[in-house]
Amino acid sequence: MDHRRINDTFLKACRGEKTDYVPVWYMRQAGRSQPEYRELKEKYSLFEITHQPELCAYVTRLPVEQYDVDAAILYKDIMSPLPAIGVDVDIKTGIGPVIANPIRSLADVEKLGEISPEEDVPYVLDTIKLLTREQLNVPLIGFAGAPFTLASYMIEGGPSKNYNKTKAFMYAEPKAWFALMDKLADMTITYVKAQIDAGAKAIQIFDSWVGALNVTDYRYFIKPVMERIFSELREKNVPLIMFGVGASHLAKEWHDLPLDVVGLDWRLPIQEAREMGITKAVQGNLDPAVLLAPWEVIEERAKAILDQGMAHPGYVFNLGHGVFPQVNPETLKRLTAFVHEYSASQKK
Template identity: 50%
Template sequence: MTQRTRFRAHHSTLPLVAAATGGTPSRRPVWFMRQAGRSLPEYRAIRADHGMLESCFDPGLVCEITMQPVRRHDVDAAILFSDIVVPLKAAGVDLDIVAGTGPVIASPIRSTADVEALPRLEPESVGAIAKAVGLLVDELPDEKALIGFAGAPFTLASYLIEGGPSRNYERTKALMHGDPTTWNVLMGRLADITITFLRAQLEAGVDAVQLFDSWAGMLSEADYRQYVAPHSTRVFAEVAEYGVPRIHFGVGTAELLPAMTAAGADVIGVDWRLPLDEAVRRVGPGTAVQGNLDPTLFFAGTEVLDREVRRVVADGDRAIAAGAPGHIFNLGHGVLPGTDPDAITRAVELVHSL
């Protein structure tokens, strides 16, 4: 473990770390998923000349794109610019990120032999990402946290099995239920990849990590607990020694929040469908909450946005009163591409003023 990691992770001037761990932040921390992305003109200018995967493996570009929303919006945390499939690509999986579609896998997993052929991720294969983290640690102001990023095993599995984004996840669920032995081998391999990817970022100096199980909301609670939770639990356990906050997030996961929290989260992300204080009642006291403004409300005008930001802050206060160690203001999912960046800046200013 690096000195840089230990120093930054426990630095008293990081509002996000304080909120995540029951401390007293200097102000309510706020950051947004997909804050470094398509809503920013400076991001679009870079991407006009660089492909998505090219950008994700170029340390200088990763640093610049990650810093853009910090400079523009004064958010309290930067999240490493990356993509869920980056560690798969680094391991050697043949895939591409297609504009307008998302990740597309050249040869989807269909059999036990396909699972056995899945390559392993070596730390040196994500050396560019580790270098980007180092650049960011040096550039970020002392009061800004840096969040590491990885996709959870289930979401990685769904991409690999379906071949890309899916509406119903029929092939994924068929393998999960129809061949649980192969399923668990696959999930174990993907947990290994995720752990290696997160450890590379932690060694380089991130202050927190977020595990995105973007598609877990497609599952019943029983299926999540049986087929998914053991593998996500192992991911969280394998990075616990670094002592940084571990954030867990999925979309449409209101019924899964207790199980997702039990997997090892210090902070549970809540989408816009459930009030933050109700989330605390479901998961119990002792876990910080993150969320949960509906990202579409950035399009509803200043008056509505002001009202809804205040409502989420009030919900966050009630969540803390109900036993959450802290509240990190965020969206219930990611910034939408057409969002006015000035609306994001106004929201951050309002959160900080309350």
């Protein structure tokens, strides 16, 4: 029987409970700037690493061991489940996900299949089991991409700066759009529930690019499908986190959804979010570019964010987006220690 003691500070903060200090983890903490990871990447692609549970577990737990963060996030990509439903995707270095069979019509949407996680992505579930049953002493965060963000890659054929094709498809082909949203919602719900059943203790949904939409379009084209996803995931009784980039204008819309934590990027100060009426737990939101500044600047910015975050129960320190490859791992280690020590001193 497993008698490891799990540090549940992160889970308590997600639920809005009192904690002895502010918990911290970093988006893209696994990989990116770590020399051990870079060495692995010379031999293996992202998909090759994720297909090997021992290797993937190693990459996932590295930042926990090196930085002393309060949660691990599974090393994988939001594209990981898409091949199972018939999307021909490859992650190309320096470009990102590239889709060989982009969506152009309702017929293309109807060709998409369903995911069976145990058969299609067993390696993801095996990695989760390995980490949660044997290796981690902090909660593991599972994750998935939200339908809009996945659809943007599937329609554009790869990364985009303006999402013009995606929005044009949404406006011109509403029947096909909603059919695509439903297909991706079904996949997301099934995929995420399997992650939770395997041992994930919290879930983050990344709608990385939904900030490209205005509030009116979000409410009509996106919010109903997100309501369905979070409502179905609620049954699993784990904290649910929402995050996107450049989406401050949608923070109140997210707050309305049946989730636990509103993730903020660096554009919206936590204090302003609270003044807007966001009462749920929040996560964020140091600009990751600050990590390249001198330590005095990092400490000053982190302290200001912590002061705002600690003004209400339910706060998780994070970046406003992912760690850059250029960030020194020692900086993340030092920042984690600062967040822990400073917040503990303020809570006494």
